[in-house]
Amino acid sequence: MINLNKIFTEKIFSFPKGGITFEDDSVPPRSSSVTAFLPSLSIIPMNENSANPLNLIVSVGQTVKEGMLLGRSKGPGTANIHSSIPGRVIRIVSWENAEGKINDGIAILMEGSFEKLGKHEEIFPWENMLPHDIQRTIAEFGVVEMDGEARPVSEIISSFRSVKETVTLVVRCVFDDPWLVADYVLCKERTDAVVEGAIMAARSCKINRIIFAISHGEKELGEAFLEIAQKWSIPASVVLVGSRYPQRNKRELELVLRNYAKKAGVDLGSLFILGPATLAAIYDAVKKQKPVLERYVAVGGTALNQPQVMKVRIGTRIRDLFEECGGFKKIPKRIATGSPLSGHPIFNLDEPVTKTSYAFFALLEEVDRNKDNNCISCGECRNVCPVGLDPEDLYKKILINSSDNSLQINNSCHGCGCCEAVCPSTLPLSSAIAPFNLREKNG
Helix, strand or coil, X not given: CCCHHHHECCCCECCCCCCXXXXXXXXXXXXXXXXXXXXXXXXXXXXXXXCCCCEECCCCCCEECCCCEEEECCCCCCCCEECCCCEEEEEEEEEECCCCCEEEEEEEEECCCCCCCCCCCCCCCCCCCCHHHHHHHHHHCCCECCCCCCXXXXXXXXXXXXXXXXXEEEEEECCCCHHHHHHHHHHXXXXXXXXXXXXXXXXXXXXCEEXXXXXXXXXXXXXXXHHHHCCCCCCEEEEEECCCECCCCHHHHHHHHHHHHHHHCCCCCEEEEECHHHHHHHHHHHHHCCCXXXXXXXEECCCECCCEEEEEECCEEHHHHHHHCCXXXXXXCEXXXXXXXXXXXXXXXXXXXXXXXXXXXXXXXXXXXXXXCCCCCCCXXXXXXXXXXXXXXXXXXXXXXXXXXCCCCCCCCCCCCHHHHHCCCCCCHHHHHHHHHHHHHHC
8 A cells, every 4th residue: 555644745735715615416426337328329529629620531321430530630629530339421410509609510320330349459558659659649539638628639748848847747636516526437437547548648748747636535546546657657646635616727726736836845847737538538549549439427417317427429419318317307497518607508409428528417496697686795706706806896897888899807717607606696797707708818
């Protein structure tokens, strides 16, 4: 056994102000995952985060195999996509999500036999691969930042290759939101893959050390990570962080890691932050020569009969997941993806699971966010804002000047939703402020 006194900091590092403690009894159990039924019809998303089109290399009527390349990366922000099931391409589809973005996908009717499912998986001896070969393999198999904005990991690696200072790989296992339960179960069930995926990412560019940033209640998980990491030559350690939401956000996480570095007298340099789902996908790509075909997803909510953490094929329709969880107790008032604090509504249950999906929920109750309600100036929104903003003041300015595109405000909101969660007047604070901030940044 590892001596925890040597590998864990006794101090718990947490960001200095704001945030909330978030609990939810309607999330699935943390015990284990179930494998979802294979979908008879899959909608494979063609592009998750970029306006650049893919080079589509299949056509309607064509037969495809499991893991077959469907679309090739074309331009910044795009990643290769592969078929998660064998079958026949029946159409190219488009849909508009709740944010007004038009998405395209490839509809595949399942037919034929599987190439990988249920078959013996060959292990590729990757240890002597050159850094550029690891990066190329990650790109070839379509690995993206699965707990972020679907940025191709190969592009992120390229950006760190040009950094002259020290680079630290941060494995982000921070469970400040109960709806991150799928990541937790993945860490427990695929511990080896998460750690070895981190080693692969580290070897793909000049990583000097690995830090496992772990919620302070999960010491056993940290111990398991380090037992595996000891087999490799890259220095690794665990930093215990707070579990107050939004500790997982990159800004808040970097704050506590910089504080840790100062206390420990170490130079972390630039931080390359990746989550467990991404690292497991890197492991599958490099060691098993396998594209991103599935991911762990939490499916729950008060309207659902049997919440579960599920291993789901990319492209599975949301309606299929809800049906496999026993369907609805009653007609839900809200269906969304992500977390109730910062998720996005879903109005079409034929939307598919994507590489970045981590949770879907259906609720019997809905908080009525009403911009016509009156602010009572309680100050709760200011107390919980982790970046020190005055959401009340920003909201009033935006409400009064909503048509004034020249309005300039000091707004560093990152949309965590804390202010909106505590507002007794149920004002749509974060919903109004965060998009305005994006308009400023993108403008």
